[in-house]
Amino acid sequence: MSGEMTVKGLSGELGIKDSTLRRWAREYEETGDGAFPGNGSPKINEDHGIVRLRKKVEELGRENEVLRNLRAFLSQDHA
Structure with a gap:
């Protein structure tokens, strides 16, 4: 979220698709800490x-x- 790393670079490091990381970021921006219950x-x-x-x-x-x-x-x- 701070922009220290590109989405592509971070998704590669985490081993996930960049579209998944973008969706997670969007959900976090929309709902904050309640974005991922359970x-x-x-x-x-x-x-x-x-x-x-x-x-x-x-x-x-x-x-x-x-x-x-x-x-x-x-x-x-x-x-």
Whole structure:
């Protein structure tokens, strides 16, 4: 960030693509110290969380449907 080394030189030294280093720098400039919580970028972590929550919502929807069907079945007169 201080400009002491070129992006190309630093990315070569770190063994990563210069585009990755530029993206990391941009994310750090945008969000500061909160740029890399856990082990990845906020965008990746957020996307993973959204996918996980959508799967849970689908699972709960299926469970509710089973329970509705069971309640309807049990409320019928089976004499």
